[in-house]
Amino acid sequence: MMQTKEPSFNGSSEVAERVSHSATSDRPYKFVLKGAAFFFGAVVLVFVWSVLQAAWPALRQNGFHLITGTSWVAGGNGPFGAFALIADTLITTLIALLIAVPIGISSALALLFLVPPKFRTIGASLVELLAAVPSVVYGLWGLWYLTPWLSHTVQPFLAGITGSQFPFSGPQQGFSLLLAGIVLSVMILPTIVAISRDVISVVPVDLIEGGLSLGATRSQVFTKVILPTSKTGIMGAIVLGAGRALGETIAVAMVIGSNIQMPKSLFSTGGTLASTIATEFGDASGNTGAALAALALILMVITASVNAFARVLTNRAKATA
Amino acid sequence: MEVVTTKTEVTTNMPTTKNEIAMQLKDVSVAFSGRTAVRDVTFDVEEKKVTSLIGPSGSGKTTLLRSLNRLHDLTKGAVVEGQILLGDTDIYNDKLPTTLLRSRIGMVFQRPNPFPTMSIYDNVVSGLRFNGIKKKALLDEAVESSLIAAALWDSVKGRLKNGGTTLSGGEQQRLCIARALAVEPEILLMDEPTSSLDPISTKAIEDLMGELKNRVTIVIVTHNMQQAARVSDNCAFLLMGDDRAGELIEFAETKKIFNNPSDPRTLDYIQGRFG
Ligand SMILES: Nc1ncnc2c1ncn2[C@@H]1O[C@H](COP(=O)(O)OP(=O)(O)OP(=O)(O)O)[C@@H](O)[C@H]1O
Numbered sequence: 114m115m116q117t118k119e120p121s122f123n124g125s126s127e128v129a130e131r132v133s134h135s136a137t138s139d140r141p142y143k144f145v146l147k148g149a150a151f152f153f154g155a156v157v158l159v160f161v162w163s164v165l166q167a168a169w170p171a172l173r174q175n176g177f178h179l180i181t182g183t184s185w186v187a188g189g190n191g192p193f194g195a196f197a198l199i200a201d202t203l204i205t206t207l208i209a210l211l212i213a214v215p216i217g218i219s220s221a222l223a224l225l226f227l228v229p230p231k232f233r234t235i236g237a238s239l240v241e242l243l244a245a246v247p248s249v250v251y252g253l254w255g256l257w258y259l260t261p262w263l264s265h266t267v268q269p270f271l272a273g274i275t276g277s278q279f280p281f282s283g284p285q286q287g288f289s290l291l292l293a294g295i296v297l298s299v300m301i302l303p304t305i306v307a308i309s310r311d312v313i314s315v316v317p318v319d320l321i322e323g324g325l326s327l328g329a330t331r332s333q334v335f336t337k338v339i340l341p342t343s344k345t346g347i348m349g350a351i352v353l354g355a356g357r358a359l360g361e362t363i364a365v366a367m368v369i370g371s372n373i374q375m376p377k378s379l380f381s382t383g384g385t386l387a388s389t390i391a392t393e394f395g396d397a398s399g400n401t402g403a404a405l406a407a408l409a410l411i412l413m414v415i416t417a418s419v420n421a422f423a424r425v426l427t428n429r430a431k432a433t434a
Numbered sequence: 435m436e437v438v439t440t441k442t443e444v445t446t447n448m449p450t451t452k453n454e455i456a457m458q459l460k461d462v463s464v465a466f467s468g469r470t471a472v473r474d475v476t477f478d479v480e481e482k483k484v485t486s487l488i489g490p491s492g493s494g495k496t497t498l499l500r501s502l503n504r505l506h507d508l509t510k511g512a513v514v515e516g517q518i519l520l521g522d523t524d525i526y527n528d529k530l531p532t533t534l535l536r537s538r539i540g541m542v543f544q545r546p547n548p549f550p551t552m553s554i555y556d557n558v559v560s561g562l563r564f565n566g567i568k569k570k571a572l573l574d575e576a577v578e579s580s581l582i583a584a585a586l587w588d589s590v591k592g593r594l595k596n597g598g599t600t601l602s603g604g605e606q607q608r609l610c611i612a613r614a615l616a617v618e619p620e621i622l623l624m625d626e627p628t629s630s631l632d633p634i635s636t637k638a639i640e641d642l643m644g645e646l647k648n649r650v651t652i653v654i655v656t657h658n659m660q661q662a663a664r665v666s667d668n669c670a671f672l673l674m675g676d677d678r679a680g681e682l683i684e685f686a687e688t689k690k691i692f693n694n695p696s697d698p699r700t701l702d703y704i705q706g707r708f709g
């Protein structure tokens with residue numbers, strides 16, 4: 114060490130001693146951290162491996178039919194074609210986005226620019242509250258309050274628009290892809306509001322004032338300056354919302370009518386990948402268990418890629434802000 | 435916009451006599467949440483001249499400048515008192531829409547702020563589009579004339595489709611000047627427009643101001659005393675009073691402020707004794 118070669122004033126050797134002491138006392142800490150990280154990695158690997166293993170019989174039996182097949186015979190040995198489930202998953206998510214994105218972005222803008230400061234915190238807590246409500250509560254709410262409202266009001270109204278033709282055809286019983294989408298839209302709203310608010314709030318004031326000083330109205334500043342500037346981040350918010358909607362299980366299972374069939378309209382009952390796993394897991398006859406594990410695998414691949422995409426977008430938004 | 439051309443004729447008709455007044459400040463005070471930042475400022479902004487605002491940091495130069503195009507309207511708790519007349523119009527009390535006011539009084543900011551999602555072309559015409567002008571021929575014409583006026587045309591005419599933020603800092607600032615000029619404002623407010631730029635870009639923008647004087651009235655805030663002396667015709671010196679609110683100490687021709695100021699505090703400041 115330094116101080117042995119160059120005899121220096123007292124203070125420095127004391128400091129060096131302390132530094133080296135703290136370096137040694139760091140070691141157990143580092144060890145624990147590394148161990149924890151290793152353990153975590155191992156858990157992930159074991160987890161993925163066991164899902165794969167559970168799904169293997171179904172994968173071997175059905176092959177690509179698992180994704181493209183349109184018939185799903187529950188119980189016994191299939192065939193297990195999850196096309197309808199994948200379609201329902203995407204349709205309900207799309208409905209949720211169609212509702213939640215415009216409302217979410219407008220709410221974020223309103224929270225940032227229109228609402229007086231003292232209500233802003235109330236708005237923010239409200240958003241957090243909505244985010245913290247457990248899914249099953251949304252499910253119950255959909256079941257008790259939205260089902261009758263849908264079958265008495267919304268569905269007759271929509272059917273009236275198209276003359277009971279696609280996409281608003283079929284029995285008006287409440288439970289439907291439409292209802293699942295509506296419940297999901299409420300569930301992903303807080304995500305979209307919170308994240309788009311965050312990315313919009315980092316749009317430099319310079320740009321906003323630049324727009325205003327050229328004679329822009331407030332709404333022009335929103336649409337021509339703020340939204341384009343935070344586009345990437347808002348896309349990230351939307352994709353994160355989509356990720357949540359794709360994987361939502363119990364609330365969807367409670368309102369979608371749990372019925373595996375090819376969707377014919379938005380009024381059809383159905384089942385998403387996640388909701389079907391939740392409703393069918395008790396039935397382990399034949400290869401059904403393996404088929405459900407295969408659904409889990411498909412769902413994991415979809416949500417993992419969507420979340421990775423969202424991460425790329427939000428990171429890029431942060432980098433450019 | 436027509437107003438500009440008629441007024442040009444007035445000035446050329448009487449080249450040597452006293453100039454027209456573009457804007458009058460009468461006892462202008464600005465307070466933020468009850469705390470006064472500038473107090474009772476009164477002076478006239480002469481048309482087609484450069485008026486500089488100088489003074490130490492915190493003396494309220496920016497605050498005063500931003501009151502001239504009502505940019506404080508967005509700030510909760512900001513109150514502007516007194517009268518600011520644009521021609522005969524009291525900009526705070528008469529029913530002049532702020533959007534119209536701001537297209538008559540342009541602004542260039544301390545840091546270049548081109549819209550990052552827009553091309554050079556779109557940046558220049560953004561103000562025109564905000565004001566509802568859509569005709570391609572008009573926009574094309576405005577792009578060329580504004581970029582020429584901002585001394586940027588030759589270097590960017592081949593890459594108008596490129597992003598506005600691909601330019602260098604000095605070019606970006608000239609782009610922002612072009613963007614402001616495209617709306618054909620009567621007055622151009624500039625808040626330390628060269629403080630984030632290198633000496634060469636600074637020189638380019640100072641030269642530019644000399645030429646712009648022929649078409650637009652300029653009010654510029656600057657920390658750089660030589661710059662104020664070089665570019666401005668009239669000069670307002672602000673200084674914080676005892677309660678730290680900025681006050682106008684002296685307003686005069688720039689020559690007088692720098693050679694023979696009436697107030698000893700002005701002399702102290704321009705000789706670098708505080709601030
Ligand atoms: N939005 C605001 N809210 C509260 N106070 C403000 C606001 N803007 C400015 N002030 C206050 O007004 C006073 C004058 O500030 P201003 O920015 O006008 O000074 P300046 O002369 O431009 O200084 P500088 O040379 O550093 O730019 C300062 O005390 C500042 O804190």
Ligand SMILES: [Mg+2]
Nearest residue numbers: 495496497655
């Ligand atoms: Mg300032």
